Amino acid sequence: METKFFVLNEERNVNLTAYLQPVGGEFRSILQRPAVLILPGGGYHFCSDREADPVAFPYLKAGYHAFILRYSLGDQAVWPNPLRDYEQAMSMIREHSEEWHIEPQRIAVIGFSAGGHLAACAATMSKNRPNAAILGYPVITGETVHDYLPSAPDAAKAVDSKTCPCFVFATRTDNLVPVENSLHFLTALEKHDIAFESHIYSNGPHGLSTGDESLDATGSCCRYSAWVADSISWLNDVLGGFSDQGLTDPRFGAAINGNRDKTLNLDCTIQYLLANPEACALLSFLSQTQDGDTPFPSAAKKVITLRECLSFAGIGEEELQAIETRLKAIKNS
Amino acid sequence: METKFFVLNEERNVNLTAYLQPVGGEFRSILQRPAVLILPGGGYHFCSDREADPVAFPYLKAGYHAFILRYSLGDQAVWPNPLRDYEQAMSMIREHSEEWHIEPQRIAVIGFSAGGHLAACAATMSKNRPNAAILGYPVITGETVHDYLPSAPDAAKAVDSKTCPCFVFATRTDNLVPVENSLHFLTALEKHDIAFESHIYSNGPHGLSTGDESLDATGSCCRYSAWVADSISWLNDVLGGFSDQGLTDPRFGAAINGNRDKTLNLDCTIQYLLANPEACALLSFLSQTQDGDTPFPSAAKKVITLRECLSFAGIGEEELQAIETRLKAIKNS
């Protein structure tokens, strides 16, 4: 493993530590690796060492390169300085992706507490978005962020259609960053149809990091530390994993349906298709069925895709193709 | 294991299956057992066998007695019939607790989908509340429940201060019961300071039950089936577990703080205490500190307890006791 250290901004004391792993050779078909960019917490007043190296280790074990960004703090943290620091770091990583053997579209950001706020902002409002975001007991809402960095925005309100898949974890008994922060963010993700996974553990103080005993996990429930392995498993699902043939495709798409694709298609939800006059005419037979003896309650229309509905109804592959062809002729607006 | 079968309501075809385990003898110090009451799903139109026995097995393995309630369905399900069925079952179980070797205050209800709605109603509005509730991809909101049982209420709106601790799990890609149902319920629990744990998995269709391969888990992420062991671990935390001395005390209290105790105390939050004139006078020194150079941001006041605050400030045990004595003289209103 090679360790590199870069000063990104001398005046603001911003720096990036890189742990770069070898490729090829004994690592056979692994010629590129995905990467994580870690943003430690500390209320925008310090960057906690508890949320730096100890977080890098499990992702290194899983085959990722790891970067740790120590961003603008205290007086230097006036917004958007920390977000600019993130963008500078992410640009640097993507620009060096060939040299450092990084797959540039498989880079996840991981942030804790205030670093979780910064990671959420990276996922929702940065110019150089990450491909996935892991948020640990994040500061999210305007009310909470105001106590740490009054100039910083509410991250839940910034969720948009380009927000990357998010993995959010917290403890319900967090006494510094109330769990409602995480709930607000999840609710915003759900409203924008952004892929997410979430684990809220019943008990545990703020700042547990990986939950390893050596980081003092007193007072936390024993399930807490599972977030680490779960987040790696989830990254494999959304970014793709490793195999003896190199990197594999993601197991699941980020989109829950086809509603945001360039044209309409079978994977759009029924509700979405029926709101489009052209598609509605094309699917007139369906809306009839839906009013009649459909097995799907109307609430389900919101989330069920046309493909699911027609498959349940026993429509064959050939006819599905024919419908898809006609749908794909309709631009998605 | 002894299997019993009770018809609770012949007309409405309501029945209760009981799997009762032996106590004492080779089971040594186990003279009483906790129990689970399982409410299978099925849109209030059927009770799924996939969510009955296969759910009972892991809790039986963990040492619990298991009950399965098949409640009123279809035309018979007009509200509040299913809730009455639950209450009848829970009354019967508690009344037989001595005969069946059940610890009557360690009974959890477990419901899935529509059964999750019923379990949520049991937790929030029944006369005979369970001690914990496990809700799997539950129907919660008025909008969704309306599609299955128009007469049934929104369970999130019913959360009250007596609601038991809840464990909520779901998949984000559920295409029959949108994940917003779970998010609404969690948000309501949080607002009422009810203890909870929650796991929302990124991918999986509706109705996965335990996620065992034999129940066809096609399309789900590999993390899904962890909810089973996690829920048992959580039950041990909130209800207590087993030891060579018999049942143990709960590891964590249901309450996040002392705000709902009979008198004020050190475990009340600062915000709560300051809202009480008597306590506010008593703690005048504290509000001063809080306005000054307190290490706690104002948002934290909402969740930080006085004990935590004073301990961080280095106040000794003796002085803490003195303050507690004076606080406990103030009735909680």
Add this chain to the structure above:
Amino acid sequence: METKFFVLNEERNVNLTAYLQPVGGEFRSILQRPAVLILPGGGYHFCSDREADPVAFPYLKAGYHAFILRYSLGDQAVWPNPLRDYEQAMSMIREHSEEWHIEPQRIAVIGFSAGGHLAACAATMSKNRPNAAILGYPVITGETVHDYLPSAPDAAKAVDSKTCPCFVFATRTDNLVPVENSLHFLTALEKHDIAFESHIYSNGPHGLSTGDESLDATGSCCRYSAWVADSISWLNDVLGGFSDQGLTDPRFGAAINGNRDKTLNLDCTIQYLLANPEACALLSFLSQTQDGDTPFPSAAKKVITLRECLSFAGIGEEELQAIETRLKAIKNS
């Protein structure tokens, strides 16, 4: 779930409890299930309830039917009575396989302590062999079995080429059945090239069963209870698992190589092939290579197959086929 109870031998008080799960219907493509036959321990003096139902539950959860055999004990246990009891039970199960929806070649036996001895005898010397055997802290050696049932044989000495794959677990600190029993059995399995998996935990008293807290696991290391899930995962590997298409093929063959197949083939080990004059002549080029600059040390010859060796050497698929054709013309003696 249907519970059945059969008296197999009234005089010797032998009986079989069956927990049979439904197939088809809501269980979709599951039209047959694998099964486990549980043999509780108790020194051939009793059958422990701790090692009966609590063991059935996890396999039931995993989709298996479960049977519990209470075999001949005490004065009635004179050998081979217990083995005859097993054979009677297994015959009954296989004969009813159609009626009970059992896949008759996917039946595992699970035994503990003295029941582990009986399970090991079932695996090695019965007329109606199981398809897999799980042995928990088993009595194996003549020295130990002599203390419990002087008429019973040493199970390690009975291992033969038809012995089924075995999963063996124990604790090193077992103070009733010394761990050397398990080591003897593993050594015998290895010598006969029988597939096995083994977990010996550092600490734990005798008779821990599943290791659940409700069975009093005082004094055991926390890793112990993993044997349950591991054994189910292993059964899926050696017997096959479940999918949305019904039962799946085993993931791994029981044989480590082709040495016991009807004819010679590429999956025979080099050592085995070179001991056959015909094959030796055919492979003369190989033995030369082996004496020369082969990358494989001579110890490896014992376990490396010809296919592996030639693949490493870069021999193409076509040439491999040609060699296999000629090898398959040679009968295995």
Add this chain to the structure above:
Amino acid sequence: METKFFVLNEERNVNLTAYLQPVGGEFRSILQRPAVLILPGGGYHFCSDREADPVAFPYLKAGYHAFILRYSLGDQAVWPNPLRDYEQAMSMIREHSEEWHIEPQRIAVIGFSAGGHLAACAATMSKNRPNAAILGYPVITGETVHDYLPSAPDAAKAVDSKTCPCFVFATRTDNLVPVENSLHFLTALEKHDIAFESHIYSNGPHGLSTGDESLDATGSCCRYSAWVADSISWLNDVLGGFSDQGLTDPRFGAAINGNRDKTLNLDCTIQYLLANPEACALLSFLSQTQDGDTPFPSAAKKVITLRECLSFAGIGEEELQAIETRLKAIKNS
């Protein structure tokens, strides 16, 4: 984390990489850390990078310092050069324990394949023994080691009473180092009453290292990678773990009984005590009981301690103390 690199022997190209973690400060009560010394495999011909950094990461995450020794190879590996390299490394680590914040009696050695042979030799015949040893698919027997390094000894034959607790894992289908190597070592440990834990997985090729996907785990059973977390859990048991008060005591003693203590005591086995004339006279009442209607079969005498036996018999604490006092007056020879 600080990375250091030391050339231990320039001529033989022996070097030591150190990954040292900070103590105190944000790491609170952690003022010293345990350490692991990693010995990669490679048939004494190379040191595999697959078994170096990727192995260090999980122990770093768990709070350990990590060292990687690249020892004498090829022509330089003539025995005992590699063992001398180990001893030089271990001496250096223990000598710097204060400077590097290492608890000098909590250092485990971890070796793979040929490195597993070296680790086994460190555990059994070195002058500067480790406190625990983790052996991955180790070369052990004279027959196998001969193929890699003819001058090197059989490690199983070297097991002695001072051998440290060992954790041994392997796969049964290893086609380069036959699993009998591990079985031989376990048998030797058992004969010498040395504490151990062992996991032999059913399927997996040689050289799987941590079993992470990025290291190409094709062909291994899914249970394989559990050895990593299990070994850390085991280290916590035998060396002690972490808490908010610093390092904790070991959970389990290395000795299975008191047979190797300086004087006799209640934790000696009955068999051992009866072989001592003085103790035999003292315990004459016991040997009588043992011949009579004792609940313990004679095989158990070998492993049951006097304390267990008397406790089962209902002897009170006071009387136990009296017997212990008299036993402790007898020197253990």
